[in-house]
Amino acid sequence: MEPTLKFFSGFAPNDLWFMGEAALRTLWISVLSISLGTVLGTLFGWMLYEGRRAATLTLAPVLDVFRSVPLIIQLVLFYNFAPIVGLNLDPFASGTVILTVYTAALVANVARGGIEAVGAPMRRAARSLGLSYWQDLRHVVLPIGGRAVFPSWVGVALGVMKDSALVSVLGYVELLKASQILITRTQEPFLILALAGAFYFALSYPVSRYATHLENRWAQ
Amino acid sequence: MISIRDLHKYFGALHVLKGIDLDVQKGEVLSVIGASGSGKSTLLYCINGLEKIQDGAVTVDGTDVHAKGTDINKLRQKLGMVFQQWNSFPHLTALENVALAPRIVKGKSKAEAREIAAKQLQHVGLGEKLDVYPSALSGGQQQRLAIARALAMEPEYMLFDEATSALDPELVGEVLDTMRLLADEGMTMICVTHEMGFARDVSDRVAFFHQGVMEEIGPPAQIFGDARSEHTRKFLANVR
Numbered sequence: 001m002e003p004t005l006k007f008f009s010g011f012a013p014n015d016l017w018f019m020g021e022a023a024l025r026t027l028w029i030s031v032l033s034i035s036l037g038t039v040l041g042t043l044f045g046w047m048l049y050e051g052r053r054a055a056t057l058t059l060a061p062v063l064d065v066f067r068s069v070p071l072i073i074q075l076v077l078f079y080n081f082a083p084i085v086g087l088n089l090d091p092f093a094s095g096t097v098i099l100t101v102y103t104a105a106l107v108a109n110v111a112r113g114g115i116e117a118v119g120a121p122m123r124r125a126a127r128s129l130g131l132s133y134w135q136d137l138r139h140v141v142l143p144i145g146g147r148a149v150f151p152s153w154v155g156v157a158l159g160v161m162k163d164s165a166l167v168s169v170l171g172y173v174e175l176l177k178a179s180q181i182l183i184t185r186t187q188e189p190f191l192i193l194a195l196a197g198a199f200y201f202a203l204s205y206p207v208s209r210y211a212t213h214l215e216n217r218w219a220q
Numbered sequence: 221m222i223s224i225r226d227l228h229k230y231f232g233a234l235h236v237l238k239g240i241d242l243d244v245q246k247g248e249v250l251s252v253i254g255a256s257g258s259g260k261s262t263l264l265y266c267i268n269g270l271e272k273i274q275d276g277a278v279t280v281d282g283t284d285v286h287a288k289g290t291d292i293n294k295l296r297q298k299l300g301m302v303f304q305q306w307n308s309f310p311h312l313t314a315l316e317n318v319a320l321a322p323r324i325v326k327g328k329s330k331a332e333a334r335e336i337a338a339k340q341l342q343h344v345g346l347g348e349k350l351d352v353y354p355s356a357l358s359g360g361q362q363q364r365l366a367i368a369r370a371l372a373m374e375p376e377y378m379l380f381d382e383a384t385s386a387l388d389p390e391l392v393g394e395v396l397d398t399m400r401l402l403a404d405e406g407m408t409m410i411c412v413t414h415e416m417g418f419a420r421d422v423s424d425r426v427a428f429f430h431q432g433v434m435e436e437i438g439p440p441a442q443i444f445g446d447a448r449s450e451h452t453r454k455f456l457a458n459v460r
């Protein structure tokens with residue numbers, strides 16, 4: 001009888017609340033990093049596409065580094081070494097910075113692909129109507145290229161949302177960290193991990209459903 | 221008037237246009253014919269500044285297209301262009317396709333731009349298709365959409381680059397009819413074309429290009445009946 005009692009007393013309804021709050025923190029750091037990273041990544045993608053020598057020689061290798069070094073290593077290195085250059089960032093800010101740069105590195109390739117998808121003939125047609133370079137980018141390349149690579153972008157965004165779990169190593173209490181805390185206290189890893197998984201699913205599923213809805217609307 | 225003086229165009233080491241001299245008067249319809257790779261498309265691109273030139277000059281109503289101080293976006297409003305590939309904007313309806321440039325380039329209000337667009341779509345026979353997306357239009361309809369889109373900027377000149385070459389044979393007629401209509405309305409047109417019937421019937425003059433040189437230019441009757449250049453005769457013998 002005793003272990004069963006312990007099981008029920010270990011996980012209280014309050015803990016669900018605790019996890020819900022943590023899920024909101026996961027959502028918050030993800031939304032922030034994905035938004036900032038997308039803006040930055042689009043800018044990088046445009047620079048790569050325009051292919052000025054400086055961009056290909058400096059930017060591309062840097063982005064490669066951020067894409068290929070495991071996120072957990074980036075997080076730990078940045079969190080521990082940033083103070084040396086005078087940046088005293090808390091776990092949330094450090095996590096946001098790294099997740100943003102990581103997102104930007106992934107989005108840069110997506111964005112460049114989007115610009116390439118529009119193609120020179122379409123852009124010549126737009127320019128022949130009198131659109132300026134920037135008007136062409138804003139009104140032709142962005143909507144057409146954006147739609148072309150939207151599924152890849154959604155993939156990146158959902159990936160980053162899951163990867164935000166790694167910020168737990170810095171001590172930021174998002175969903176995974178909260179789960180670890182509860183597991184330690186309740187000794188009920190399976191229940192709690194299943195709950196955490198359900199929370200992650202609840203965060204991503206609406207996004208992918210809405211994305212599919214948009215793609216279908218654009219397809220017609 | 222479009223004036224081209226000793227125009228030279230290179231792609232790297234490739235000399236694509238080798239000293240073109242050509243005047244196109246207001247109201248004239250000029251057809252440009254010649255083999256693939258002879259520089260016909262490049263000529264059109266040099267006229268509206270989509271390609272830079274290496275020597276010579278192109279002026280449109282006295283404005284030097286390639287001069288540093290020229291507002292090329294403004295100048296292009298005078299020069300409508302229709303391409304082989306129709307390049308409809310896939311995310312916009314027919315009406316929005318046509319209304320886009322008047323709205324953002326000319327700063328027309330949304331309502332004004334839509335009115336202009338509806339009028340031009342009517343003009344090219346797409347009055348029933350205002351709210352249709354390009355994916356639901358045939359190639360011929362999309363090409364007419366492209367013509368309406370160019371006309372909506374109220375250009376004084378129209379440049380056609382093989383507007384019918386990418387179309388299924390049964391759709392060529394409707395686009396040529398639209399081009400004829402414009403010619404009848406007095407539009408100044410330069411038409412790069414492989415449609416010898418159109419060149420013969422509609423143009424005031426026909427220019428034959430051969431390896432970057434304008435070998436010959438003259439009234440259709442002379443070019444088709446009594447070409448001076450050996451190359452022209454050979455080319456015409458092959459296309460017919």
Ligand SMILES: Nc1ncnc2c1ncn2[C@@H]1O[C@H](COP(=O)(O)OP(=O)(O)OP(=O)(O)O)[C@@H](O)[C@H]1O
Pocket residue numbers: 231234236254255256257258259260261262263
């Ligand atoms: N962007 C470019 N870069 C390099 N070479 C080019 C480019 N555009 C065209 N050329 C070359 O310039 C030459 C002339 O090309 P252009 O497209 O003007 O020929 P065209 O007469 O229009 O032929 P077609 O009937 O096939 O359309 C060709 O040899 C072509 O390969």
Ligand SMILES: [Mg+2]
Pocket residue numbers: 260261262381382
């Ligand atoms: Mg061509």
